[in-house]
Amino acid sequence: MSSTKIFLKSSDDKTFEIDETAARASETLKNIIDGGCLDGVIPLPNVSSNILPKVIEYCKKHGGDNGSSKKIANGGVDKDKEILPDYDEEEDKREKVRVDELKKWEEEYMDFDQQVLYDLMLAANYLHIKGLLDLTVEKAASMIRGRTPDQIRENFNINSDFTPEEEEEMILIEDEWDDEWAFD
Amino acid sequence: MGSSSSPNGEMKMADHSRWSELPNHINEMIVNRLGFPDIIRFRAVCRSWRSVYTEARRPRYHPMVLYEYNLQKGTFGFYSFEDKKVYWINVRDNYQGKHCVGSCESWLVLSSPYLRNYFLLNPFTGARVDCPYVNRPDVDVFTKVILLHSPIDPTTKQTNYYCTVVALNSFSTELNICRLGDLRWNVLKLDHEHFLGCLVCFKDKIYSLSTNGELWIISLSGPMLRATVQKVLVQINLTVGLDFQKECYLVESEENFRFVIYKLVQNLGEYKWIREYNLPDDRALFLGRLCSRIVSTTEYGGLQGNSIYFTDDKLIHKARVSEYPETGIYNIRSGSIAPCLPFNLYPFDLPHIWITPSVRNRDAIDLAEFWTHWSGTMMVEQISIN
Numbered sequence: 001m002s003s004t005k006i007f008l009k010s011s012d013d014k015t016f017e018i019d020e021t022a023a024r025a026s027e028t029l030k031n032i033i034d035g036g037c038l039d040g041v042i043p044l045p046n047v048s049s050n051i052l053p054k055v056i057e058y059c060k061k062h063g064g065d066n067g068s069s070k071k072i073a074n075g076g077v078d079k080d081k082e083i084l085p086d087y088d089e090e091e092d093k094r095e096k097v098r099v100d101e102l103k104k105w106e107e108e109y110m111d112f113d114q115q116v117l118y119d120l121m122l123a124a125n126y127l128h129i130k131g132l133l134d135l136t137v138e139k140a141a142s143m144i145r146g147r148t149p150d151q152i153r154e155n156f157n158i159n160s161d162f163t164p165e166e167e168e169e170m171i172l173i174e175d176e177w178d179d180e181w182a183f184d
Numbered sequence: 185m186g187s188s189s190s191p192n193g194e195m196k197m198a199d200h201s202r203w204s205e206l207p208n209h210i211n212e213m214i215v216n217r218l219g220f221p222d223i224i225r226f227r228a229v230c231r232s233w234r235s236v237y238t239e240a241r242r243p244r245y246h247p248m249v250l251y252e253y254n255l256q257k258g259t260f261g262f263y264s265f266e267d268k269k270v271y272w273i274n275v276r277d278n279y280q281g282k283h284c285v286g287s288c289e290s291w292l293v294l295s296s297p298y299l300r301n302y303f304l305l306n307p308f309t310g311a312r313v314d315c316p317y318v319n320r321p322d323v324d325v326f327t328k329v330i331l332l333h334s335p336i337d338p339t340t341k342q343t344n345y346y347c348t349v350v351a352l353n354s355f356s357t358e359l360n361i362c363r364l365g366d367l368r369w370n371v372l373k374l375d376h377e378h379f380l381g382c383l384v385c386f387k388d389k390i391y392s393l394s395t396n397g398e399l400w401i402i403s404l405s406g407p408m409l410r411a412t413v414q415k416v417l418v419q420i421n422l423t424v425g426l427d428f429q430k431e432c433y434l435v436e437s438e439e440n441f442r443f444v445i446y447k448l449v450q451n452l453g454e455y456k457w458i459r460e461y462n463l464p465d466d467r468a469l470f471l472g473r474l475c476s477r478i479v480s481t482t483e484y485g486g487l488q489g490n491s492i493y494f495t496d497d498k499l500i501h502k503a504r505v506s507e508y509p510e511t512g513i514y515n516i517r518s519g520s521i522a523p524c525l526p527f528n529l530y531p532f533d534l535p536h537i538w539i540t541p542s543v544r545n546r547d548a549i550d551l552a553e554f555w556t557h558w559s560g561t562m563m564v565e566q567i568s569i570n
Binding site for chain 1 (some may be wrong): 203204206207210213214217218220225226228230231233259275457
């Protein structure tokens with residue numbers, strides 16, 4: 001499918017080009033395009049020029065999702081199997097390769113620090129790109145799991161604004177207990 | 185925000201608190217992906233994160249036992265079966281309680297220390313919901329309280345006014361019923377003196393047993409919660425008579441005992457107790473005076489299948505000084521009993537309370553399924569074989 005080009009302008013006045021099919025990965029852009037009020041360049045006052053290329057990269061990868069290759073958008077391989085029990089084996093293999101490739105791509109794509117994560121998360125939120133929002137939220141959650149409040153603050157560069165008394169109140173003491181039973 | 189094109193790092197100081205300013209719905213999305221104890225740690229990071237609504241999607245707590253608690257000070261000690269760790273949680277001290285008379289998912293039903301009042305507390309989130317004041321001088325204390333719904337509405341994030349609370353008084357002579365937000369309790373007199381302390385809810389009906397083997401089914405209807413009581417005579421072939429004490433599953437707790445499980449089967453309006461010789465291999469039954477429930481062992485790690493986790497019932501043993509609290513894991517197939525807590529965590533003055541996990545994304549649709557997991561159709565009898 002040939003595609004028209006769309007131009008996006010970042011908050012710091014830099015213009016980026018994106019295929020229409022890719023742009024449709026964003027609910028916000030899709031509405032603008034379908035609304036017909038497309039006037040050459042779409043200004044995005046909430047997205048800066050160091051984040052916008054990252055967003056476009058994601059959209060390019062996922063642009064066609066809502067059309068032919070819906071399976072990738074759905075995510076899991078197993079899910080597909082359940083939905084389509086009489087799945088062609090060859091097709092199944094190819095699908096698997098595609099999903100694996102996508103996972104690898106996501107891994108590389110998501111390799112950045114918390115500041116980019118924050119901006120990307122808000123951009124995904126503003127542009128209504130659900131997949132990207134999920135991805136960034138999951139990354140934030142993974143930076144919280146298994147860590148103490150101090151470690152979490154360090155991860156996200158947050159200063160505690162609790163009083164010492166409040167801190168005291170919220171302490172979650174964790175003790176490790178071995179599997180050593182005193183009697184059998 | 186984000187107007188600077190400077191590379192990462194330089195803005196670090198200016199950015200320091202951006203994460204505490206995330207839009208609420210994104211914060212909630214993050215919280216929804218956290219389980220226990222991460223959710224507690226998340227709330228301890230900063231003020232704005234603490235205020236994030238954590239009840240929306242109930243966080244997944246794995247099965248834990250509340251083994252030590254000081255209700256007056258608001259401290260709770262949990263032992264987690266999944267990671268074999270002990271967690272201590274402090275809840276703000278204006279949440280003083282005196283006795284714990286109920287437990288439902290992550291909620292505890294507590295009595296106030298000074299007034300004849302009951303409230304619901306989620307020790308994990310600190311959320312508190314009050315029950316109507318008990319302003320009848322003739323009513324004695326509640327010994328068992330069950331909740332028929334979640335106390336917090338997941339969509340409005342406010343008190344769920346449809347949440348029905350059912351309380352049994354200590355003489356088992358009446359049920360007190362209310363919805364959260366009601367001004368007073370509805371009283372249902374039970375014309376039976378030997379009502380057993382067991383009270384379970386299954387598919388919106390409340391089941392209880394009387395000492396002479398009658399099954400009582402209480403249905404609630406209408407906005408006024410009009411209660412209709414149905415007395416059902418069930419064909420019983422129990423190993424021993426039903427002359428046991430408060431809780432129907434507890435007869436005697438001697439050194440050697442075993443459990444016998446009965447399943448309630450309904451066929452063409454007739455009720456029957458069927459003896460079950462095993463639980464499914466992927467199910468564990470948590471048995472307690474306050475809360476009994478069947479949990480999937482595949483969904484939550486660290487549990488033993490086809491087993492009964494039982495706790496000491498301090499109310500019954502008040503008069504007796506037992507050397508070891510009778511608590512443990514009973515393997516139904518082998519009949520063996522293993523301790524369920526490390527020895528040095530054994531409580532000697534407080535009953536264990538099971539805190540069993542909430543069901544993910546629980547809403548109106550899941551509710552039915554959730555209640556079928558409740559041990560509402562089961563009766564467990566603990567008998568002495570000596």
